[in-house]
Amino acid sequence: MADDFEFLTVERAGRLATVTIDNPPVNVISMALFGELLQLANMLKYDDTLTVVVFRSANPDFFLAHFDVAAILERSTTGNAQRDAQLKPYHMLCEQFRTMNKIIIGQIEGRIGGGGSELAANFDMRFGVRGKTRVNQMEVPLGIIPGGTGTQRLPRLLGRGRAMELILSGDDMDAETAERWGYLNRIFEAAEITPFVDNLARRIASFxxxxxxxxxxxxxxxxxxxxxxxxxxxxxxxxxxxxxxxxxxxxxxxxxxxxxxxxxxxxxxxxxxxxxx
The missing domain is CATH 1.10.12 (Lyase 2-enoyl-coa Hydratase; Chain  A, domain 2)
Incomplete structure (x- = not known):
């Protein structure tokens, strides 16, 4: 698989690919990173040599932050809002990962929020670090809503009441709560998460x-x-x-x-x- 990205590094080992996200300082989803994620999703979708894809961050404190707020402010607001018949590009990105015939695993060691949390919610599995992983949906405090599948995917993942609490409060959901509510499959000590995810990914890829x-x-x-x-x-x-x-x-x-x-x-x-x- 060609690795010509600026913010993503792709490493392959047999039927397993590991994608490392690196957009300092906090892995905000800039338009450039969004474009690379779209390109990556298309590459993965049509690569029949892969079974499992693991996403990690080069920064252990931030997995994937929200979409670039400055970029959102640049969107046109003239005229009335229109109801589209087709999915928006970010929805399409999330749907690609949710439905593609690859197992998508998120190794979420630090903070994740906004559109990053919405994207990861469409992965097949998510694992975190005890006392370190934190999830935040910060859209409602900004005067908007999660617009990247969050209001639809999170209730399915957490249950309606818990998704309401996460989305409406703007409060952090810590790793322990995220595991208990079903956002994270499991949580580990920091030194334990990589060996576990590696072993799980290799095992699935062997079948x-x-x-x-x-x-x-x-x-x-x-x-x-x-x-x-x-x-x-x-x-x-x-x-x-x-x-x-x-x-x-x-x-x-x-x-x-x-x-x-x-x-x-x-x-x-x-x-x-x-x-x-």
């Missing part, structure tokens, strides 16, 4: 890319009515069942001790044996 992609596709159907989601789940299951890879892995599972008392007690280790080295 069947097609199975991983289809699992995400099926889980995204949670946005659809229950009955439709179940019908689609059954269809996707049957499709995977017909692949040579699934047949081979299920036979290997039985050969290495699956469905025996000893094997079932260490099923996580058996699962690891089914992945690529």
């Amino acid at each position: 069947s890319p097609h199975a991983v992609h289809v699992a995400k596709e099926s889980m995204n159907n949670v946005e659809r009515p229950w009955h439709e989601g179940l019908i689609e789940e059954a269809y996707l299951f049957e499709g995977l069942l017909r692949t040579d890879e699934s047949q081979r892995n299920m036979r290997k599972f039985l050969e290495i001790g699956g469905q025996t008392p000893e094997g079932e007690q260490r099923i996580d280790a058996l699962n690891a044996e089914l992945g690529d080295p």
Whole structure:
């Protein structure tokens, strides 16, 4: 993958890519960084050699701040607001990460806020640091609202009441609360987060890319009515069942001790044996 960005560094290891954000001093989403994120999303979407993408920050104190307020002030305010039929570019960016057939993981070690928080809310997983990660939606105090999926994604992620508190208060949500409310999957001590995220990302990347992609596709159907989601789940299951890879892995599972008392007690280790080295 070409790495010709100014604010992003992309490193590859097999089916895993790590993206480091670096826009000093606080990783504000400038128009230039926004453009690079759009370019990156398009590159990742069409790269069939990748399964997992991890986002990190070069600055451990700031993961990704809000959109550049100075740039927002430059937007035209003449005439009445219009209701568009199409998604705005930032919505499209968030949707790309939410729906692309890659697993997107955010390693959020410091502050995240505004549009940065909205973008990360569309990732598949988010991990933070105990006593350090802080989330803030600062739009309402500025007289606007979260306009980058926040009023739609955060209620789905946290629940309506908790999203209301986060969005309307302008208060920080600390790491412990973010984990308890579901914004963060887990929190770690600072020295523990990178080894955990690295191991998790490599483990997922070792498994069947097609199975991983289809699992995400099926889980995204949670946005659809229950009955439709179940019908689609059954269809996707049957499709995977017909692949040579699934047949081979299920036979290997039985050969290495699956469905025996000893094997079932260490099923996580058996699962690891089914992945690529």
